[in-house]
Amino acid sequence: MNEPLANLLAALDLTDTGAQTSEDIFTGPSQWMPLGRVFGGQVLAQSCVAAMRTVPDDRIVHSMHAYFLRPGDVTKPITFGVDRIHDGRSFSTRRTQAYQNGLPILSMIASFQDVDEGLEHQVEMPADLPDPESLPSPLETLEGVDHPVARYWATERPFDMRHVPSPIFLRVDGEHVAHQAVWIKTIGELPDDPNLHRAALAYASDYSILESIFRRHGIAWSTPDLKAASLDHAMWWHRFGRVDEWMLYVQESPSATGGRGLALGRIFDRSGRLLASVAQEGMVRVPLGGRRE
Known part of the structure; x- marks a missing residue:
């Protein structure tokens, strides 16, 4: 596996450090970035993974809402605290706080749902766009x-x-x-x-x-x-x-x-x-x- 992809998988493989007080605690590494600030998508993905670890396997994430509070430091790991806000018959809600140096850098709430049947429709994908293989990397x-x-x-x-x-x-x-x-x-x-x-x-x-x-x-x-x-x-x-x-x-x-x-x-x-x-x-x-x- 190439190094950038291996680094992505390593960043998303959080360490479970156990429940403390009312939260489940996880830690994860920060990926290197040329300007020294943690990539926001990394913290979003890690926060999702932390929340996923606290819900049953048959409930899947369907939405999340997050605020970036402070820039992250690529030289330091990130701690994720997950609050199990609610578990209902069909939905679960989790709040994840990402911390460095004891200060929150991101706050996210995510919702999970059982697989269910329902109405189906969607907007159409734009037509007549060039194929990716025809475009420069x-x-x-x-x-x-x-x-x-x-x-x-x-x-x-x-x-x-x-x-x-x-x-x-x-x-x-x-x-x-x-x-x-x-x-x-x-x-x-x-x-x-x-x-x-x-x-x-x-x-x-x-x-x-x-x-x-x-x-x-x-x-x-x-x-x-x-x-x-x-x-x-x-x-x-x-x-x-x-x-x-x-x-x-x-x-x-x-x-x-x-x-x-x-x-x-x-x-x-x-x-x-x-x-x-x-x-x-x-x-x-x-x-x-x-x-x-």
Whole structure:
């Protein structure tokens, strides 16, 4: 198994340190990041795993709502405290708090449900988009760029990402619109554990969702003095899908104001099944000279 994917699996393999007072306690490592701050998707996924460890196997996560409270430090492990808020006949609710140095860095509430029958419908996946195999990989896009962040994007992430119409790493090509799509999958196969795939989907959901805000204003990730951070994150799992197979992450931003932007996302498998919906508000601060309306 390649190193980035092995690191992802290691990060999601939490250590159970036992129940203390009213909480179940778990610990997990922090993955290295070039700027020294823990990737938000990592903490989301680990918080989901911690909550999953406290519910029966026949109850699956269907939604979570989280707030990012403080930046995490990649040099330190993370402690996860899970509060068993409620167990009903069909649903269970868990609150997970992620801590470093005794301070919370993320607070999440997740809901779990028994497998049940019900009404079925979904929105359609966008048609006539290029296949992922026809689009350049991050390694191809960033070839020759000698920068720690570029090297991380190109070779050290556990996910392959192919942007439609093009990535915004270095520049924003084409029309400045508040929407985009990204083909995404892990760079290798994962074990068959369904909860692992659900947690990894939460991990990946934080990667590019704010880019629909950036694209609307012609802002590339390389814009000098760009400051962006996730403030909160909500996710709803609709149907099971494997994250080691190509998925289409469709993203749009309905609004940006007051130094914040809202982004919405839908994740489809390649056959068009809607796997999950995502919403995130982020802080986006750009120097006046960095805007390209």
